[in-house]
Ligand SMILES: Nc1nc2c(ncn2[C@@H]2O[C@H](COP(=O)(O)OP(=O)(O)OP(=O)(O)O)[C@@H](O)[C@H]2O)c(=O)[nH]1
């Protein structure tokens with residue numbers, strides 16, 4: 001399957017919902033107030049959020065006037081441009097310009113952190129990178145086991161300790177291992193389920209300090225994983241994480257399971273942090289590098 005086809009099938013639920021609402025809109029005979037009203041409603045249904053949907057429609061009105069567009073079909077192409085623009089808030093790839101590069105994967109429990117790391121290992125290994133996984137989620141029993149299974153599937157190395165170990169010490173071990181093994185990238189799993197925000201802050205802060213001390217020159221990426229099916233609720237979570245952890249990129253998971261894929265546009269726009277990958281299934285090859293143009297084309 002080609003990239004766009006896979007993306008379309010991963011986003012099938014959202015696409016279907018969009019078609020059933022927006023399909024009629026774009027086949028209307030002219031661009032009038034009804035057209036704009038229905039369009040706005042469709043965008044809200046796709047979970048863009050009321051504010052953003054209104055903004056998109058406002059921008060579209062301007063573009064239609066400015067370019068003297070006549071048909072809803074022409075307006076559709078203009079709308080795509082607007083949504084792509086909203087998604088363009090920074091670099092969508094992870095720069096891997098230091099050896100090692102460290103990718104800290106954070107997010108609340110169950111959003112898909114460990115699975116995303118497994119899938120990302122597969123992608124990076126395919127690109128010829130030496131990948132090392134670091135099981136710094138020591139909070140939950142079996143978290144390291146789960147990561148180890150992914151390491152096996154992807155065929156990459158892992159550093160782990162027992163449940164309850166100090167996450168900082170696992171990170172420290174992983175850094176040492178990366179030196180002796182010549183790793184290009186360390187993917188670090190973290191706990192999502194801590195007792196409270198303060199604990200989470202302390203733990204992420206501690207990991208960050210060890211990384212800064214041991215690898216001061218290394219590129220550090222903080223990937224926040226968000227469950228795409230939680231819609232606008234996920235946004236609140238995301239704001240908190242952004243505040244405490246200096247997030248540099250987003251991963252939206254489980255987009256295969258939702259009709260509200262428009263949330264991707266809402267979070268990127270709201271947080272002003274670029275989406276770097278999207279998850280469209282549970283298998284190892286179900287993580288896709290994010291591309292705004294293809295994403296929007298797959299939706300509308
Ligand atoms: N359909 C679908 N399921 C996914 C996707 N990503 C993850 N999952 C599923 O979501 C569930 C939770 O994934 P995990 O990777 O364990 O989530 P986590 O964030 O590591 O969870 P904790 O370690 O408990 O904090 C698993 O059943 C995954 O298979 C996706 O893109 N699509």
Ligand SMILES: [Mg+2]
Pocket residue numbers: 113114115137143189
């Ligand atoms: Mg996990």
